Amino acid sequence: MSEKKKERKVHTYYKINGEKLVRNLRKCPRCGVFMAHHKKPVPRWACGGCSYTEYITNEQ
Numbered sequence: 790m791s792e793k794k795k796e797r798k799v800h801t802y803y804k805i806n807g808e809k810l811v812r813n814l815r816k817c818p819r820c821g822v823f824m825a826h827h828k829k830p831v832p833r834w835a836c837g838g839c840s841y842t843e844y845i846t847n848e849q
């Protein structure tokens with residue numbers, strides 16, 4: 790039972806973190822288009838125009 794509770798807590802935290810990042814949209818430093826946020830396989834911002842990728846490392 791305790792294992793299930795722990796898993797749920799982590800999931801909730803991750804979701805909040807993701808929404809916060811999505812709301813704060815980034816623009817590509819190379820071509821200026823809005824970048825797409827991806828959570829998998831690793832959290833990152835990706836540009837659809839020039840394939841620029843910025844990895845998110847601020848989650849703990």
Ligand SMILES: [Zn+2]
Pocket residue numbers: 817818819820821822836837838839840841
């Ligand atoms: Zn770009």
